[in-house]
Amino acid sequence: MNDVIVIGCGPAGLSGAIACVTYGLKVTIMDEFMKPGGRLLGQLHQEPTGDWWNGIKVSEQLYQQALNLGVNIRCGVSVYNLEKEDQMWKVYTSIGTFEAPFLLLATGAAEYPIPVPGWTLPGVMSIGAAQVMTNVHRVQIGKKGIIIGANILSFAILKELQLAGITVNHVVLPEKNAFSQNAGVPEEVMKSLLNAAHLAPSPLLRFGSSFMKNNWIRKMGLTFYPKKGMKVNGTPLLLRKAAVEIIGEDQVEGVRVIDIDINGNPIPGTESTYEVDFVCIAGGLYPLAELASVAGCPFQFIPELGGHVPHHSESMETPLPGLFVAGNITGIESGKIAIAQGTIAGLSIVKHARKGNNSIDNQLQQAIQNVHSVRKQAIIKFNPDIELGRSKMNELWESLYVKNETPGKMTG
Known part of the structure; x- marks a missing residue:
């Protein structure tokens, strides 16, 4: 029996799973790719300090940490449907149906296609x-x-x-x-x-x-x-x-x-x-958020975040009880941001599962502040007005799900 199912074995999914399992939750990660790591696998660049950011090494570290903590990682598995039944999320996959009360979508991003005559040629x-x-x-x-x-x-x-x-x-x-x-x-x-x-x-x-x-x-x-x-x-x-x-x-x-x-x-x-x-x-990236739509999560088009993104709070919760998001599904940013957001989502799940101790709120706030810090230090910003986009989503969340206390909003 899973406590949490994570869809997406990239930086956000792995870090979210690590945060959950650290507090005793049973976690399964699923990803359609044959290897864990997501977009980290292709990343390689030099930092201003002269050190190299090697995505393959970073993904291997996250993967090994998750394995050592007991996370069940299933690669090569496709997810094609999500349903909420009573208090459980049902996840329909190419290897069967799984259930858990908490679901983290960390599906990442996809590339915008730009058709050019002749683009079907090999090469x-x-x-x-x-x-x-x-x-x-x-x-x-x-x-x-x-x-x-x-x-x-x-x-x-x-x-x-x-x-x-x-x-x-x-x-x-x-x-x-x-x-x-x-x-x-x-x-x-x-x-x-x-x-x-x-x-x-x-x-x-x-x-x-x-x-x-x-x-x-x-x-x-x-x-x-x-x-x-x-x-x-x-x-x-x-x-x-x-x-x-x-x-x-x-x-x-x-x-x-x-x-x-x-x-x-x-x-x-x-x-x-x-x-x-x-x-x-090279057409750029957009949030890969189809599964959030299948789950019934409401969306907002925010160009500064890269397109249509599911409604979510700074704590990575959505309006649907038990459904959380992290990484590029919430807006196009770097792998470092995805890792930091995954940690927030994991801690939020721990809080809602009532598994954390009295310090969980402080840890959650520290994790949110860490995202702000990592964002300020980012060398590359795929969308230059990302802060504006994040502010728009935060304001939307406050107006729809906090001030009006919309039925269905999760409470801690």
């Missing part, structure tokens, strides 16, 4: 797939390639590909359409990238970026943006070129691009072709 993949193939499976995805989509995620993984000895010749924008939206508009892309200017490899770029936050100067800068682009870790970022088509017979052979104006509109007669053998499409 075309999402930027996240390139990260997993390179860092997890140790597969060389190609010899020379191109990234379609300029965002924080694509630049983080660009560096990882370069560390693996893989050459990325250019970063271009997707063609502006209903699917790409702002990702195909140079000025909007520039705005988003300026929020990560402190990561620029050149002091000149870091200095110049402060001026580019002025609307007029930014428009001038884009108008006269170098045709050969500006280099990011040695790879030209071409903000005034958009991918029109991926070409090839049996595999990727090249990408046809066209010059665009600062609003993303194509300039006739400016087409050219880059020869490459792989293409990575």
Whole structure:
């Protein structure tokens, strides 16, 4: 008999399970991937201190800690339905049905697809797939390639590909359409990238970026943006070129691009072709929250959090008794935030299960403060206005479930 079922064996799920089992709760984690770790498995970057953040090592540490504490970990298991019956959550999976009074959804994030003509050719993949193939499976995805989509995620993984000895010749924008939206508009892309200017490899770029936050100067800068682009870790970022088509017979052979104006509109007669053998499409991330919807949890669209997110408090509880969330399902942030949120969710479950001692409230508040601290120290923010997004959700929770004391809200 499980006390807690955790869906998602990434950083949030593992840390949440550890917090629960530490207080004597019986926990089972399920994940459809064959290995524990979630998106941690592909992460590799250098911290400002010079130390390396190795996601594989971090995930292994969390996994071993969970195992040693007695967490039951089931990988390769798909969950397709959730139901609440009396006081129990019923979890329908590919290996049978499980029950528990408490359920933690830590399902993470997925990538926005941006369709590009020719994207079904062998050698075309999402930027996240390139990260997993390179860092997890140790597969060389190609010899020379191109990234379609300029965002924080694509630049983080660009560096990882370069560390693996893989050459990325250019970063271009997707063609502006209903699917790409702002990702195909140079000025909007520039705005988003300026929020990560402190990561620029050149002091000149870091200095110049402060001026580019002025609307007029930014428009001038884009108008006269170098045709050969500006280099990011040695790879030209071409903000005034958009991918029109991926070409090839049996595999990727090249990408046809066209010059665009600062609003993303194509300039006739400016087409050219880059020869490459792989293409990575980077559309960004959104919360993978379908299971919360299946469970009946209400949602709110908050762009600063990455899209539609389930209603939740700072304690990671939802309006549905016994249902908790943590990690990127609540908004797109780093693996460190996911670990910290998982701890909050675990402690919240302990509190609601009445298993903690008198200090559990203090520990919970400390865990919440830790999330704020980790967020302030974050080097990379996938959504620059994440604090605003979190404030919106906190205000929504207060107005709907605290002030009005809506029936169904959990109490400690």
